[in-house]
Amino acid sequence: MSDSSMRLSAIDSAKGIGILLVVFGHAWRGAWGANLLPNEGLFKLVDYAIYAFHMPLFFFLSGLLFLETLQKYNAEKLLKGRLTRLLWPMMLWSWIFFALKLSAGQAANTPVVLSDFPVIPLPPYEHLWFLWALFLCQTILILLYAVVGARLPATTWRWIAAIAAVIWAALNPLIPVPSDIWGPMFEHFPYFLAGIAVGSLSRIRVPPLLGGLCAIGFVVLLWLVQGEKAAVLHSLAIVLLAWGAWLCVDRRTGSQPVGILLRSLRSLRALGQASMVIYLMHTVFSASLRILMVKFGFDDITLILVATLVVGVVGPVIVGWGAAKLRLSKILGF
Template sequence: MQSVSGRATSVQSRLPSRESWIDTAKGWGILLVVLGHALRGLQNAQLLPTTGWSHALDAWIYSFHMPLFFLLSGFFMEKAVHKPLDRALKDRAKTLLWPYLVWSVLQTLVQIRMSSYTTAQYDWMHLLGILWKPVMQFWFLYVLLLLSLLWLGLRRIGVPAPVLLLAALVLHLTQNGTGVWAMWDLVCIHGVWFAAGAVLGIMPQLIEKMRLASPSLRWTGILSGFALTSWGAMMQPDNLLHSNILWAVPGVLASLWLAMSLPADWSVTRGLGWIGRLSLEIYLVHTLASATMRAILLHGFKSHDVTLHLVLASLAGIMIPVALVLIGRRLQLRHVFRFGTVA
């Protein structure tokens, strides 16, 4: 009969490693981001109503997918705290500030040119506005940079990580989304998830217990977590940006457990991990790629087939960024997505 330790070793060998499950979770998260934006693009183009199944799917995605990304972004933040300050700041500039500026400018220029073909209208003032008002999906990088700098500064002067998590929770619960600067409102909304990720990052024992829990416990948690989030999203679908944290928590935890539970040797797991490692690049390009596909289908092929639009816009949001990465690597292009790094 196989011993308990032997069974544990067998289970562990089939699960993603401590590092790879994070890439899997990022892959799952970026799929939700791309699908959510493709869905809203169709709603904005009035190809889909904001009711019925599209409304339900939108509410479910937006109830937890950005909290998941902020939590994962904070996971390794404590490592930056212990680096020399100049190196930590340079890392933030290379991986967050640089791609924010480059791709905000590039996407805004393209959207100015394509304004007559897309659902959004842009002019030259949007270029100047990126300094304080990010365009479209780039708000995430802007807010993430602010949170990173705040965490670095407060931790380096000795504020304990649990205290920062508590403060972030208070800000989340007390904000009302009507502050003088929209970016600070978003810091208050999403900071609790970033702080939670940073705290989890220094609690490897807890993560390991989650990862090696029994399959029945893990899959019960996954299914019930997504079910609770679905129910919560339906209860308050028009207030998701300031969503009740109680509805987001089950979806985030279910996503983490899902990433930890998918067998490492599955092609789905490897695929999610691969796109997870490219999640920044996909995030930067996917909106432009999906909007271009939607414009081609609408104005080039005169197609109003919702299923075709949703499938091809989502595929374009993943495959076009990946293709750009592969081309950039082949051509040894630097500074495309991260400063000083080959694409």
């Protein structure tokens, strides 16, 4: 396998882990909202640990190959792609989610009425903020690259991205952006820039010793979150260490004969490739199942979490497969 394809497979498998955390994180918050988690301290401990890592990871992964994308396509084509791949899914699924929540009535954690309908879904509706924030991050870079373009070599772009990521992350707490439209982008831009900065380094083979040190650093920094919202610089360090450790794991596992580790890695890669449909639809399945389980008297929180996690992954994957067969993927934003 070439270095380029290995890098792509590592991105896919990392997305697989990330999307599992997204589904679990929303299942965890959904259970809290439904008053199924009596221990507030435990809720915060798990919640802040997940949110210190999983969404920053997706912005980081989105940046890894973005400089190559900028070099390959013109600005007009790229901007059209952002409209169809990010804005259309955000709009469509905002309307779908609202309709489903309206039909759920008082069974929903946050009931809505028809007058709340998001005709123009800005600020972004619920978890779809990620698509809007990523759209802004990418659009800013597309326009900037169109102005400066090839005047700067790729290495210079990566160094600029690295310096900007660190400075932006460090200054982020000092520059609050309360707007729901601009705030999420402003907070998560450093991770996207960091992905651009280290994109070329993702081709290297991380030795086991360095991978192990990265893994230890990742665990320590994640443990230090301790039920508090992590600073952007803290989360940035967590993501970079996680990526270093995962490059080592993915490549060493991927070179082994067929076994349980390789099958697990292939499953993660498949989930990563299906991450968009899972991201868009997982709350439909997991929230619906949670509501039904509570209605029929299930109160075992472990059973509810496991069931909502499984259905939140499997349900969208099945829908995505069906949409592909019917050639509806683009229409549905997948």
